[in-house]
Amino acid sequence: MKILLKGGRIVDPSQGLDQAADLLLEDGKVVALAPDLAEEDARVLPCEGLIVCPGLIDLHVHFREPGEEWKETIATGSLAAVAGGFTAVACMPNTRPPNDNAEVTRYILKKAQEAGLCRVWPVACITKGQKGEQLTEFGELKEAGAVAVSDDGRPVPEAAVMRLALEYAKNFDLPVISHAEELSLSRGGHVNEGLASARLGLRGIPAQGEAIAIFREVMLAELTGSPVHIAHVSTRSGVEIIRRAKEAGLSVTAETAPHYFSLTEEATFGYHTNAKVNPPLRSEEDRRAIEEALRDGTIDAIATDHAPHSPLEKFCEFERAAFGLIGLETALPLALHLVERGIISLPRLVELLSCAPARILKLPGGSLREGSPADVTVFDPEARWVVTEEELHSKSKNSPFLGWEMRGRAVYTIVGGRVVFSRRELLS
Ligand SMILES: [Zn+2]
Structure with a gap:
């Protein structure tokens, strides 16, 4: 299974990286990070305007x-x-x-x-x-x-x-x-x-x-x-x-x-x-x-x-x-x-x-270096949302931030090369 994250801003302090680039994941690992990657048989996740980080x-x-x-x-x-x-x-x-x-x-x-x-x-x-x-x-x-x-x-x-x-x-x-x-x-x-x-x-x-x-x-x-x-x-x-x-x-x-x-x-x-x-x-x-x-x-x-x-x-x-x-x-x-x-x-x-x-x-992760586990967070730093009990997935709702307007939210969460959470699919 290949996943190609297209057009995001990659922020990876482990390599001193903060630049626009694509990220390719395969078999649970990071395999490439470069501008304009093309991969025909990969699932493409559009990441324009989003931050891609470890x-x-x-x-x-x-x-x-x-x-x-x-x-x-x-x-x-x-x-x-x-x-x-x-x-x-x-x-x-x-x-x-x-x-x-x-x-x-x-x-x-x-x-x-x-x-x-x-x-x-x-x-x-x-x-x-x-x-x-x-x-x-x-x-x-x-x-x-x-x-x-x-x-x-x-x-x-x-x-x-x-x-x-x-x-x-x-x-x-x-x-x-x-x-x-x-x-x-x-x-x-x-x-x-x-x-x-x-x-x-x-x-x-x-x-x-x-x-x-x-x-x-x-x-x-x-x-x-x-x-x-x-x-x-x-x-x-x-x-x-x-x-x-x-x-x-x-x-x-x-x-x-x-x-x-x-x-x-x-x-x-x-x-x-x-x-x-x-x-x-x-x-x-x-x-x-x-x-x-x-x-x-x-x-x-x-x-x-x-x-x-x-x-x-x-x-x-x-x-x-x-x-x-x-x-x-x-x-x-x-x-x-x-x-x-x-x-x-x-x-x-x-x-x-x-x-x-x-x-x-001393855990694996914390880096998007080639060969690292394909654990990736993609978030929209501008997304605005209000904290409500209905929005929260936790079984308990004891948040002091209920009712607060927040800015910034995860869009895709990828663990071991699997998209385990996608807010886009949740919305559509
Ligand atoms: Zn404690």
Whole structure:
């Protein structure tokens, strides 16, 4: 099966490319990239006016299967991913049961294969049951298909356990993803400590708690010589610690989520439960620091932290509502908004959403070089659309962006040389 993408603007930072060209895919691989390619027996996808880039990779999603299939399944999550332009996602282990053994890892991969849409890379637990005590079997988990370890959803409370995890992970070349949260400061909190906690009369989660936890991970990276990846950075103080760690040559990478550069704690005023997320939405000063970190490279990647919840967990008092919001179908336009505002360039956006995630988790993809997997995202940076429940493919609709007008949307999502999502066919 050959696919020829005709007349698009190819943006591929892995090769320093930003030019008009055609792209030919065959047998699941990129085989040619050049102007005016002709191929008679190929399926032609017209890409005039569209951006063609390496498939977007989301380092951080929660697909709720096994155990909470009423919120999202691997199949519905995969559909939301490809509709949002993602060709691959890494799914976090806080399912029920958690992904702390090879059986669960293999189950996730089987479900992903049955869904047959995006690539799903399982992230396994650092500790058994995510209890923060006993390490899981990293070797067995890697062999079963886990690409990283994390106790995401919870931090690893003890520094000594995290130290062991970093040392152990090095033997298996497994990236370690840290959910950086100082529980003794955040416990019982619902919103950012500051304006939001004062206004809503709820217990706050201080920014400094995140910074303290990030500092610990950075020090452990120094102590062990192992790389560490910091998930969902939300604060100015967290960014500053990562910036200084990088300047000191430490092996630390970081991601943030679109809601941390698109929203502030004001979104929670009025007790809007769809804006309840952990870490919480922060101050305007924090939001600006995140933008600057995306621009200057302190933050390496954008990940959604897609966290579906049903009305059961969200249509209730703020204090009882679950943390988390969905993000797979709004990430691309929210990132494009940074381009529109001149904060980052389009190649930098592709770096943040594709090349860097591939590098951090050592995944195939993130490039349109000849011989690379034929994972390609084609998007229209000008397409205007309004976020409504009906437009979203995710099983859950807990988005704080409902009603927003967005600019930019995936048109074709191609995984392994197969068009798994086409908005043009959807429309016709
Ligand atoms: Zn987390």
